[in-house]
Amino acid sequence: xxxxxxxxxxxxxxxxxxxxxxxxxxxxxxxxxxxxxxxxxxxxxxxxxxxxxxxxxxxxxxxxxxxxxxxxxxxxxxxxxxxxxxxx
Amino acid sequence: xxxxxxxxxxxxxxxxxxxxxxxxxxxxxxxxxxxxxxxxxxxxxxxxxxxxxxxxxxxxxxxxxxxxxxxxxxxxxxxxxxxxxxxx
Numbered sequence: 001x002x003x004x005x006x007x008x009x010x011x012x013x014x015x016x017x018x019x020x021x022x023x024x025x026x027x028x029x030x031x032x033x034x035x036x037x038x039x040x041x042x043x044x045x046x047x048x049x050x051x052x053x054x055x056x057x058x059x060x061x062x063x064x065x066x067x068x069x070x071x072x073x074x075x076x077x078x079x080x081x082x083x084x085x086x087x088x
Numbered sequence: 089x090x091x092x093x094x095x096x097x098x099x100x101x102x103x104x105x106x107x108x109x110x111x112x113x114x115x116x117x118x119x120x121x122x123x124x125x126x127x128x129x130x131x132x133x134x135x136x137x138x139x140x141x142x143x144x145x146x147x148x149x150x151x152x153x154x155x156x157x158x159x160x161x162x163x164x165x166x167x168x169x170x171x172x173x174x175x176x
Contacts, residue, residue, distance in 0.1 A: 009143035016136025023128035036124035040111035048104025055097035 014067045021074040025081065034082035042079045046072060102155045109162040113169065122170035130167045134160060 028034045049072040056064030116122045137160040144152030 006143065006146045009139050009146065013136050013139035013143050016132050016139060018136075020129050020132035020136055023132065024126040027126040027129075028124070031124065034124045036116070036119065036122045038112040038115045041108050041115075044104050044108035044111065048101050048106075048108055051097050051101035051104060055094065055101050058094045058097065 014063060018067050018071045018074075021071060021078065025074055025078050028078055028081045028085070032085045034078065034085060037078070037082055039079075039082070042075060042082070046075055046079065049075065102151060106155050106159045106162075109159060109166065113162055113166050116166055116169045116173070120173045122166065122173060125166070125170055127167075127170070130163060130170070134163055134167065137163065 024037070028037070049068045052068040053065055053072065056062075056068060112125070116125070137156045140156040141153055141160065144150075144156060
């Protein structure tokens, strides 16, 4: 059964925890506001994702590097948007 | 050298991407506001974390289950806070 396949949950999990940040980025750009989004959370999360990328590279895991790189880029864009909108 | 140890980055990454959501929860409770936090992001992220927990359980990985369970609980509290404050 495809739905209960172990690998399915792994890929499904990686897709969701990566793609999840796209709606936040779109919302931030649309509303030009992210005051309620914690700056400390964004910085800690970005540092964590960077560590995952280094770890993934060290253990030669393409899925870990890819998923965390996309999540890193999305959150970096959220951080840049938040900072640029808060200055205005 | 401890700092360049492969496992170090794995644990450091897991700690940061888990603990990162505590400042968001504290901020949300303190300001009683999370309008700028995307509801779709929270729901997708929670579904993704739940899938990671199921995947971790299936492959008998205690670190995957533990890290994602804590992240899940923190984000569930952020979602509950957001929804309860937005009603007021």
